[in-house]
Each structure stands twice: as C-alpha cells, then as structure tokens.
Amino acid sequence: MTPSPEFRDGLLAEIPSLRAFAMSLCGKSDRADDLVQEALVKAWAAQASFTPGTNLRAWLFTILRNVYFGELRKRKREVEDVDGVHAAGLSVSGEQDARVDFTDFQKALAQLSADQREVLTLIGASGFSYEEAAEICGVAVGTIKSRLNRARVKLSEILSIETLADIGPEPSSRAVLSRNAGLASGA
Amino acid sequence: MSEDNEASDAPELPADAQARIGARLRQMYDHVLQEPVPDRFMSLLNQLQANPLPGDGSQRGDDNNKTDR
Incomplete structure (x- = not known):
C-alpha cells in the first residue's frame, strides 16, 4: 500500500492534539515532542491497521500513550x-x-x-x-x-x-x- | 473489570471543584493546542512520505496490528 496523502494530512491535523496530550502526560515540552515524533513514526508504519472513517485521534492517542507508558515501565x-x-x-x-x-x-x-x-x-x-x-x-x-x-x-x-x-x-x-x-x- | 460503579473508594468532589480543575486542565491543554506545529514535524512527515519504510509493501497486517494496543 502506498502511503495516502489523506493519511498524512490526517496526522498533520492531529499534531496539536497529540502535543497537548503528550505535554499533559509528561509535563516537559521537549520530551512531549519526542513522544509525538515517535508516535507519528509508529502510526505511519501501522497505517494499514487504521480503518479510514474511524476516530483517527483516538487511534493516535492510543499509540502515543503506549509509547509513553512503555518508556515509563522501562525506566x-x-x-x-x-x-x-x-x-x-x-x-x-x-x-x-x-x-x-x-x-x-x-x-x-x-x-x-x-x-x-x-x-x-x-x-x-x-x-x-x-x-x-x-x-x-x-x-x-x-x-x-x-x-x-x-x-x-x-x-x-x-x-x-x-x-x-x-x-x-x-x-x-x-x-x-x-x-x-x-x-x-x-x- | 467488574467494578463499574462511579467512585468505589472515594467520595466525589463537589461539582464546583470538578469544574475548577477542568477549567485549569483545559487552560493548559488549549495553550499547547494553539501553538503552531513545530517545523520538525513537517520535516518528519515529508521524510516519511519520501522514504517508504523497510518492508513496506510486502508484509503488513500482523506487524501493524500490534501497534495499537
């Protein structure tokens, strides 16, 4: 599957929400942006598992919080x-x-x-x-x-x-x- | 899994206290929400778009499903 421009635009539109969520979770803006970056990379790799028309924000938030809690467990x-x-x-x-x-x-x-x-x-x-x-x-x-x-x-x-x-x-x-x-x- | 009651172990906060907390929470959240998207994310998306991931195209499905849980 070639990456669709719609998917990219969808990600772009959700970046402010992802940053706000990440900031609320970790409290530090540089770390929040690292979380967002990692979530975006994972989302990109997983885009085939996203069903168009379903809640993209919820899907992305799930990925981001899994990144965050994964790191938290680690250290x-x-x-x-x-x-x-x-x-x-x-x-x-x-x-x-x-x-x-x-x-x-x-x-x-x-x-x-x-x-x-x-x-x-x-x-x-x-x-x-x-x-x-x-x-x-x-x-x-x-x-x-x-x-x-x-x-x-x-x-x-x-x-x-x-x-x-x-x-x-x-x-x-x-x-x-x-x-x-x-x-x-x-x- | 089974406890589906609202507040199993603590009394609920009065509504006005809840509202105050909510307002401050949203104030902080909206503050970040209104910031412009940093350049690094534009570059990232462009980079992702330009370079298909290793293994993209042949294997998808199994690997991808793990990510959203």
Whole structure:
C-alpha cells in the first residue's frame, strides 16, 4: 500500500492534539515532542491497521500513550525520581501571578500517577467519552470512572495545599506538613 | 473489570471543584493546542512520505496490528 496523502494530512491535523496530550502526560515540552515524533513514526508504519472513517485521534492517542507508558515501565524509578524532585524543588512566588496558576497546576499534575494524569486529560481536556477513554487506555469503563474520581480528589487536595503555601514562605516543607494535617477544602 | 460503579473508594468532589480543575486542565491543554506545529514535524512527515519504510509493501497486517494496543 502506498502511503495516502489523506493519511498524512490526517496526522498533520492531529499534531496539536497529540502535543497537548503528550505535554499533559509528561509535563516537559521537549520530551512531549519526542513522544509525538515517535508516535507519528509508529502510526505511519501501522497505517494499514487504521480503518479510514474511524476516530483517527483516538487511534493516535492510543499509540502515543503506549509509547509513553512503555518508556515509563522501562525506566520507572528514574522517571519518578526526576518528577518528584522537580515538583518539590519548584518554588512559587506570589509576584508572577499569571504564571503561578499555570506552573502551579503543572506541578500538582506531576504529583499524580501517570494513569491519573492520563484519564484527567482524556476526559477533562481532550473531550473523549468514558467509553473512548477506556478503549484508549485498554481498561474497563468502571476503571476509568474510579480512576478519574481518585485523580480529581487527589489533585484538589494538592491544589488547596498549594493555595495555602502561596501565602507564606517555605512552600515545600509546608506542603508536607499540611498534607498530613488533613487540610481539605481551603480553597 | 467488574467494578463499574462511579467512585468505589472515594467520595466525589463537589461539582464546583470538578469544574475548577477542568477549567485549569483545559487552560493548559488549549495553550499547547494553539501553538503552531513545530517545523520538525513537517520535516518528519515529508521524510516519511519520501522514504517508504523497510518492508513496506510486502508484509503488513500482523506487524501493524500490534501497534495499537
């Protein structure tokens, strides 16, 4: 089969979504683009297995998340270390308010498991249904729903802690303390 | 596989908290979405189009099916 121009155009059109998804998963733009690149290469090689007229975005997201989770498995410890250190080391100062919101949120996301980031993004930002997300992740719909709920609860805990931390100094030590103190709904 | 209930192990967040999280998530996502496609991807697609993959044409099917799972 010769590669069809339609397929190429389809890939091209999905690159922004793939980048946004990859960025939500890994939190680093250079790594996100590497993931997208690898997913595109794999998609190209696998194009005979794509059924035209079906959901190209879902198909590509499946490939990308499989690349990501494959890498994660391969170097699990390393990645978790790096993310953890990264999250704890970022301090947020109140002056850059517009940016704070953004990095703050990314920092909070980095503290979730990759599974949780994935489901939050697929449902909350990419607009997939529970069924589509289940298909993409290769799990049951019920798993998606409970995973999503757990992700939201954890994220909101982290975010309310960080809202408190913004007020005073030493955000990193305070985050640990206030998490243990069980502060829940400060926001 | 069997648990199909919404929230097996945690109470659900209030709707307004869910909405806040959703809004921030989309803000971040849309920010990336609106960036122009980096040149590297245009080059990549052109390169893929120009150079058929090794083995392309003769064997397809078995190998390809693995990729989407």
